[in-house]
Amino acid sequence: MERDKLEAERDEMKRYASELVEKVKNEVEGKEYMIDRRMINTFLVQFLNPKSDEGTKHHMMQSMSKILGFTMEEKQALGLVERHEEKPAA
Helix, strand or coil: HHHHHHHHHHHHHHHHHHHHHHHHHHHHHHHCCCCHHHHHHHHHHHHHHCCCHHHHHHHHHHHHHHHHHHHHHHHHCCCCCCCCCCCCCC
């Protein structure tokens, strides 16, 4: 009788633990794409500051492209990587 009660309690705890793990997974799943507004504010202020030189601005854009997960085409459009023209086959 006592053993059955303990097993039932154990099973309930396992179920509860599984539910908590699923809840945490669901909450964390979409957060990889969340970006801190303060960080974006700092980047924009530094990038648009007239005292920032081109090297600083280029570095800022490189960092932003990594943080935001830009595609190669997006990086090329911003001049962060060179476009490689396809050479015709000889």
